[in-house]
Amino acid sequence: MSDALASDKSILDEFVDRCRTIASGDDPVAALTREMERLVADPSALGETVSVPTAGASIAGFDEIVFEDDSVTVYLVHSAPDVVQPPHDHLMSAVIGVYEGRERHRFFRRSRDVPVPSGTADVDAGDVLALGPSAIHAISAPGAWCRAVHVYLGSLSSVDRTLFDPDTLDAEPMTAERYDAHCRHEPVRSTSWG
Template sequence: MKFSREGFLEDCLAARRRDGMPAVRELLKEAVREPAAILAELGDPTEAKLDVFHNSSELTIFAAHWTPRMNLLPHDHQMEALIGIYTGREDNILWRRTEGGIEAVKARCLFAGDVVGLGADAIHSVTNPLPRFTGGIHIYDGDFFATERHQWDPETLEEEPSDGATISKIFAEENRRYRAANG
């Protein structure tokens, strides 16, 4: 099977309009079933970044690349999300709101070929535990970049606002850390 960035995008938009996010999930499952085809189209991840395929009020799709040992603090998306891993591994801790803040309730490890769905109220933190890059296709049921989101301090678990600038800063720091450690 050959993966085409443009073809995948068109198929996802048509599926979303026709049958909603469950249909998009099936397309993502089919795509990550052949990780080599995605790598042939997108290439191996070489830095922490979001490679945006599409962003609109209807759907946001991007390939997320995590540096080796990268961590993302607890955060929410405020919309349904699908994550399909095509290289590496992504460990998720799922959190829930409590009267005092948030608490961890579950963990899930995603390997190449795995797909997970997160509800609009989901809170998760992400770690790439591997000494190599991880890549995943992330699909959001709305405009990911225009939506006000939240993150939680990893030490105090205090809630803070999150936006594109905050995420860009985290990715830039991860890339600096990776380059410093790997010359």
């Protein structure tokens, strides 16, 4: 374990403070990406400083809110193994850093308001992914729990977001209940998603 991280019990609090400063500055996505790269540079050490939830899981896992105001939202996202979560948007830029396991992303682009599969990416422990405000993605954790920090440049709970049925890709308003209803507990295949 890194001594610097091990001795710092408020590493997430300090990270939030830096995110808030970055959010009001120039080129926040680039600066936040660099800040996230520093946060997850030693992923096992970060994992040892962040507690693992033990109750309250949905089929998708656990979402823990660390901080939210009008400028930035910080979540810990603990994704359960082999649950295919549904496509959704955020309507704001996001930066994701993984500190345990692998977060698999399926991406979609809008074509005449219909989401069309547009690729995939695996984000492993220690890696960082930035998403633009028009991004639509669906995440999963192949084979093992994935734990990640998700930062959004705005108040995520304040916007009317869209969720997509994973089978039909029909759009509907995002709610936690509907998100869970669209989760599919099945082995996360590596090649079936376009």
